[in-house]
Amino acid sequence: MKTRPATKNSEVLVPCDQCFRRKIRCDRALPCCVRCTDAGVGCTREISRRQAGRKKGRGNVIARLRIKSSEVEWQVRERRRSSELEERQTSCSERPEPKNLFPVGAAISPGSDGFLRSDTQSQSKTDLSADTPGASMSPYARQGMRWQVPEVPGRLLSSIPDLPRYIDLFFAHLYPIWPIISESDFRETLRYPEKLDLSHVCLVLSMCSLTALHIEGSADSTSEPRNSLAQAFIDQCRQLRLTFDYIGNGSIVTVQTSLFLSCAEVEFRRTRSSWFLLREAVMLAEELGLYEVDYLSPTIERNKGLSIRRTLYLISLVERGLTVLRSKPFSFIVFAPPEEAFEDENPDVLYGLQSLSRLFSLLDKKFLDAWVSYTTMPTAEFLKEKFTDQEKLDILAAQEKLAAMTFDRKRLTEVQLVDISVTQQWLRLVFWQFSMRKGALSSVDGTPEPFRCEFPRVIAQSLCLGLSTIRKEAIYTHGIAIFERMFEITYSLIDSLGFNDTTLQGWGDLQVLLRVLKESPNSPVTYAQILEAKLAEQQGTDDRLRSRSQYAYPLYSKT
DNA sequence: AACGTGCGAACACCAATTTC
DNA sequence: GAAATTGGTGTTCGCACGTT
Structure with a gap:
C-alpha cells in the first residue's frame, strides 16, 4: 500500500497522531501540540498516512456492496434453514435434540431447570424498528434486515449451565495455551453483568466451546469426543452474532471470539469455516487499528495492551500453523513475541509462550513462501526449481x-x-x-x-x-x-x-x-x-x- | 500524447453524543 | 460539566478514462 510520510515538509505539518486518531483539531504546535501537552502524552507524527486519491480498480465499493448484500441474503437463508431444521427436529422425537443453551432472538425468562425457555410472543420486525430508531440502529437494520430483540447480556450469561465450571476449566487447563485474556480482568468483568455487552457473551460461548472440546469429561460423558455440547456452544455463539452488529461493535473481545471459534472449527475439521473465522479475526484487528497497539500503549491499560499483543501474536502462530498444514495463504503479520506477563499470571506461562515462539520463529516468511509454492505447484514443476x-x-x-x-x-x-x-x-x-x-x-x-x-x-x-x-x-x-x-x-x-x-x-x-x-x-x-x-x-x-x-x-x- | 473530467479514497475536523 | 469518542461533511488529491 502506498503511504506518504507523516510530515510533508517542515512548514506544513500534518495533525499529530493523537489528534488524528481522536479526529479533533490539532494546533500543530512543535514540539508538542496543546492537546498533547494538556493530556501529558507524547506528541508524535509517526503514523504513515495513506496516499490520498483514487486507488486501482474501479467499482470496489459497489463490488463490496454486492458481496455484503449476498452475505445478508445468505444469513437470512441460513436462519430460515436452521429454524426449519429445528422445527423438523422438534417434531421428530426419537432423534436426540441438540442442546439449546438458551433461545437466542426471543424474549427470555428463566426456566425451572436452569435453562431458559422462550416466551411465545417474540417481537416482530416492525416492533423492533419502532423500539430502536435512530443512530444506534445498525446499517443492516436500516436496510430492513430482520434484527431480533436485543438480549440482556447478563441474563444470557447466567443462563449458560455450569458456566463457572467451564471458566475454571478454561483458566486451569487451556489458559497456558491461549494466555490472551487476563484471568482477573475477565472475572472482574463478569462480576458486573449490567456492564457486559453481547460481544462478551459471544466470547464466553466460544471459550466454553473450546473447553468442552479439549477437556475430557468437561461435558457429559459420551463416547463421541467431538461432543454435541461444544457444537451447541458454537451454534449459540453463531446465532447470537446474528442478533446484533457483531463486526460493527467489534473490539478485541470480538477478535478473540473469532479466534476461538476458528480454533473450535478446526476441531470439527471444518476447514473453510475455521479459515474464514481466522481471516475475520485478522481483518477485524486491522480495521480496529490493533496493530498499532505499541503506538497506543501509553494510552491504554497495560493488561489490555498485553491482551491485544498476545492475541495478535497467537493469531500469527495459528495462521502459520494453518499455512503449513493446509497450505493456506498467509498475511504474515509478525509480532514480536510478548515479553510481559499479566500481573496475576504464573511467570511460567510467559515462558511457555516464548518457547513456542522460539519454535515458530523458524517458520519465517522466506520459508513459508517456499512452502506454499511447494504445495501449490505440481511436483514435477517444483523439482525443476x-x-x-x-x-x-x-x-x-x-x-x-x-x-x-x-x-x-x-x-x-x-x-x-x-x-x-x-x-x-x-x-x-x-x-x-x-x-x-x-x-x-x-x-x-x-x-x-x-x-x-x-x-x-x-x-x-x-x-x-x-x-x-x-x-x-x-x-x-x-x-x-x-x-x-x-x-x-x-x-x-x-x-x-x-x-x-x-x-x-x-x-x-x-x-x-x-x-x-x-x-x-x-x-x-x-x-x-x-x-x-x-x-x-x-x-x-x-x-x-x-x-x-x-x-x-x-x-x-x-x- | 495531451488534456479535461468524473469520481473514489483519504484527509481534517466540526458537532453531536457518550462516558466518566 | 469536562473530556473523550465518533458520525458525518467538506476538501484535496490523483487515477482512470474519454475526447481531441
Whole structure:
C-alpha cells in the first residue's frame, strides 16, 4: 500500500497522531501540540498516512456492496434453514435434540431447570424498528434486515449451565495455551453483568466451546469426543452474532471470539469455516487499528495492551500453523513475541509462550513462501526449481537449531510441554518434507541426518522420548492440531520403516504413537484407521515387515 | 500524447453524543 | 460539566478514462 510520510515538509505539518486518531483539531504546535501537552502524552507524527486519491480498480465499493448484500441474503437463508431444521427436529422425537443453551432472538425468562425457555410472543420486525430508531440502529437494520430483540447480556450469561465450571476449566487447563485474556480482568468483568455487552457473551460461548472440546469429561460423558455440547456452544455463539452488529461493535473481545471459534472449527475439521473465522479475526484487528497497539500503549491499560499483543501474536502462530498444514495463504503479520506477563499470571506461562515462539520463529516468511509454492505447484514443476546450496544450508541450519533446542521442562505445564514437544518434532518433519519434495533426500553415507530417508525415525524417537514422562491426560487436553501433527510424524515413520531398519526402535515408537492416537478422545478415529490401513498395505508387500510389526513395545505405559 | 473530467479514497475536523 | 469518542461533511488529491 502506498503511504506518504507523516510530515510533508517542515512548514506544513500534518495533525499529530493523537489528534488524528481522536479526529479533533490539532494546533500543530512543535514540539508538542496543546492537546498533547494538556493530556501529558507524547506528541508524535509517526503514523504513515495513506496516499490520498483514487486507488486501482474501479467499482470496489459497489463490488463490496454486492458481496455484503449476498452475505445478508445468505444469513437470512441460513436462519430460515436452521429454524426449519429445528422445527423438523422438534417434531421428530426419537432423534436426540441438540442442546439449546438458551433461545437466542426471543424474549427470555428463566426456566425451572436452569435453562431458559422462550416466551411465545417474540417481537416482530416492525416492533423492533419502532423500539430502536435512530443512530444506534445498525446499517443492516436500516436496510430492513430482520434484527431480533436485543438480549440482556447478563441474563444470557447466567443462563449458560455450569458456566463457572467451564471458566475454571478454561483458566486451569487451556489458559497456558491461549494466555490472551487476563484471568482477573475477565472475572472482574463478569462480576458486573449490567456492564457486559453481547460481544462478551459471544466470547464466553466460544471459550466454553473450546473447553468442552479439549477437556475430557468437561461435558457429559459420551463416547463421541467431538461432543454435541461444544457444537451447541458454537451454534449459540453463531446465532447470537446474528442478533446484533457483531463486526460493527467489534473490539478485541470480538477478535478473540473469532479466534476461538476458528480454533473450535478446526476441531470439527471444518476447514473453510475455521479459515474464514481466522481471516475475520485478522481483518477485524486491522480495521480496529490493533496493530498499532505499541503506538497506543501509553494510552491504554497495560493488561489490555498485553491482551491485544498476545492475541495478535497467537493469531500469527495459528495462521502459520494453518499455512503449513493446509497450505493456506498467509498475511504474515509478525509480532514480536510478548515479553510481559499479566500481573496475576504464573511467570511460567510467559515462558511457555516464548518457547513456542522460539519454535515458530523458524517458520519465517522466506520459508513459508517456499512452502506454499511447494504445495501449490505440481511436483514435477517444483523439482525443476533447483534446491540451491543456500536453501540447503538454511534448511540444515533450521534442522540443527530444532534438534538443539531445549526447554526447561520444570517451567512448563504438562499441557504446554505436549504442545511444544509435538510442535518441535513436527517442525523437523516439515523441513524434512520440504527437503524431500526438493529431491534432496539420500541414504548415501555421509549425508547429513536431516537429509536422510530414514530421518522420520529420529523424529519419532525424539517425540516418544519427549512424551514418555508426560501423563496421558495432559496429551488428551489438546485439540486436533496436536494429533494431526503426531499423525503426520507417524505416517512418515511408517514410510521410513522400509528403509534399511536395523533396530526395533522404530517399530516400538510406532506402537507408542499409534496407541496415543487411538486412545486420545480428541484424536479423530480416522487417523488411527488410515495409519493401520497403511501399515497393513505395507506389510502385505513385505513379509519381513509383517513379522516385526507384531512386536509390542511397552514404552508408553498406562498411568 | 495531451488534456479535461468524473469520481473514489483519504484527509481534517466540526458537532453531536457518550462516558466518566 | 469536562473530556473523550465518533458520525458525518467538506476538501484535496490523483487515477482512470474519454475526447481531441
